[in-house]
Amino acid sequence: MGPLAGVKVIEIKGIGPGPFAGMLLADMGAEVIVVERSSKGSGTVALPAAMDCNSRGKKSIALNLKTAAGAETLLRLVETADMLFEGFRPGVAERLGFGPEQCHARNPRLVYGRITGWGQTGPLAKTAGHDINYISLTGSLAAIGNPDKPTVPLNLVGDYAGGSMYLVMGMLAALYEAQRSGKGDVIDAAITDGSASLMSIFHSLDKLGSWVPERGSNTLDGPAPFYDTYETSDGRFVSIGSIEPQFYALLVEKTGVDPEAFANPYDKSQWPQMKERLIEVFKTKSQAQWCELMEGTDLCFAPVLNYREAPAHPHNAARNTYIDIDGLTQPAPAPRFARSDCATPSSPSSEGADTHEVLAQWGFSEQEITTLRVDGALS
Numbered sequence: 001m002g003p004l005a006g007v008k009v010i011e012i013k014g015i016g017p018g019p020f021a022g023m024l025l026a027d028m029g030a031e032v033i034v035v036e037r038s039s040k041g042s043g044t045v046a047l048p049a050a051m052d053c054n055s056r057g058k059k060s061i062a063l064n065l066k067t068a069a070g071a072e073t074l075l076r077l078v079e080t081a082d083m084l085f086e087g088f089r090p091g092v093a094e095r096l097g098f099g100p101e102q103c104h105a106r107n108p109r110l111v112y113g114r115i116t117g118w119g120q121t122g123p124l125a126k127t128a129g130h131d132i133n134y135i136s137l138t139g140s141l142a143a144i145g146n147p148d149k150p151t152v153p154l155n156l157v158g159d160y161a162g163g164s165m166y167l168v169m170g171m172l173a174a175l176y177e178a179q180r181s182g183k184g185d186v187i188d189a190a191i192t193d194g195s196a197s198l199m200s201i202f203h204s205l206d207k208l209g210s211w212v213p214e215r216g217s218n219t220l221d222g223p224a225p226f227y228d229t230y231e232t233s234d235g236r237f238v239s240i241g242s243i244e245p246q247f248y249a250l251l252v253e254k255t256g257v258d259p260e261a262f263a264n265p266y267d268k269s270q271w272p273q274m275k276e277r278l279i280e281v282f283k284t285k286s287q288a289q290w291c292e293l294m295e296g297t298d299l300c301f302a303p304v305l306n307y308r309e310a311p312a313h314p315h316n317a318a319r320n321t322y323i324d325i326d327g328l329t330q331p332a333p334a335p336r337f338a339r340s341d342c343a344t345p346s347s348p349s350s351e352g353a354d355t356h357e358v359l360a361q362w363g364f365s366e367q368e369i370t371t372l373r374v375d376g377a378l379s
Contacts, residue, residue, distance in 0.1 A: 002029020003340040007082045007175070010074070011058070013037060014087035016131070016155065017115050017163030017191065019054035021085065024168050026057035027333035027342055030083075033358055035074060036062045036351045037379075048350070053330045055348030061359065062352030062379045069377035071097035077362055078103045078110060083171050085113030085187075090120045100186045110184040111174040115167045117158075119190030131158035131191065138162075138196040139213075147216040162194030219243070225274040226251055226265055229304055236287035240278075241300035250299040255281045352379070 007030040011022040019034075026032040034055065049055040064070040075098060078084060084103060086093050093099045093114075100112045117134045118124040135141040135158040145151030167189035174185040205211035216222045226242040242251040245265075252262050257277055264270055282290065287303050294301040305313060311322035311329050323332045326347050333342045355378055359369050372378050 001343040005029040010081050010084040012086035016159040018087040020160055021164040021167045023054045032058040034058050034060045037065055050348050050350040057345035059354035059358050060349040060351055061355040064377055064379040065096050067377050069375045073377055074098050075106050079106045083111040087115045090125050109178050111171050113167050113171045113187045115189045117191045120188045131155035134158045134191040135195045137192050139199050140195045145215050158191045158195050163191040166194035223271050225271055225278050230282035232287040233283050234286040237304035238290050239302050239304055247300050254294050
């Protein structure tokens with residue numbers, strides 16, 4: 001089930017954007033085989049696979065890729081795969097024996113994805129880094145926060161938006177092209193490139209004189225009274241996005257503020273006074289009371305919910321935005337398809353749980369599997 005049914009993907013286990021990218025492909029119906037490694041680097045931050053939402057819908061095999069037999073086993077799998085992706089520093093996969101050239105020698109149609117922070121080239125390519133560092137280099141982090149300092153936006157902007165999404169988009173584009181040309185490709189998905197791409201609209205606004213680099217000075221980064229979050233009487237928060245005139249008029253009406261004092265929403269000199277007044281007003285009612293008054297209108301309003309509360313919201317519940325797998329509530333596959341329905345993802349496998357099954361299904365004989373186990377290629 002799903003639009004990617006029949007597509008075979010090999011995911012070399014990593015952290016951050018790699019497992020999330022694999023989940024997206026699996027959610028859309030691809031057969032994703034995760035290759036677990038026997039030796040894990042010290043300090044690696046990773047959830048046990050069987051407890052990780054990002055491992056759902058996949059099968060897990062354990063190969064000792066530092067042995068010749070383990071690397072050869074992976075190359076055998078590559079021969080019938082459509083995609084492979086890894087997240088090593090540049091040159092590591094080549095040294096282990098399954099870089100792009102080595103894989104394409106076995107399967108010229110293979111789409112080979114590489115997800116890293118700095119990319120495969122450039123002076124920082126082989127240095128360590130994390131999401132916060134990558135988005136620092138592209139203007140993304142500098143644009144988020146209050147005037148005093150940047151605010152860390154979880155690792156959503158870099159790892160997942162600038163990394164996983166661009167990797168998946170690149171691999172799917174290459175798969176489409178390979179079906180016509182018969183030739184695979186190598187996708188260099190750098191989080192720096194992806195997060196830079198996400199900032200494209202702000203380059204345009206800057207050119208038009210509608211945006212400045214200083215945080216807390218623009219319409220969408222906090223100072224505008226009509227685009228911000230406000231604390232309610234019960235210590236909760238609501239979000240307001242009343243940018244357009246007709247939506248702003250509803251904000252003025254529903255909050256009961258003085259229309260004359262709020263008559264010029266785009267006069268930045270008046271923003272501080274308007275903001276202070278709205279801060280006072282929103283503290284007069286609870287979050288639930290503001291929801292009763294504003295939710296469902298065109299004011300552009302929503303309560304600020306945490307991840308435990310979000311599944312119970314009536315809109316999310318009506319759309320089945322969240323699902324339950326083995327007692328763990330988690331986001332459902334997205335996006336949705338009118339015709340190619342995606343199945344409910346299967347439970348995540350523990351590390352190496354499917355080694356025998358996968359090797360047998362992908363063409364290995366029982367004798368070959370036994371020999372690999374004796375030789376230490378299966379860990």
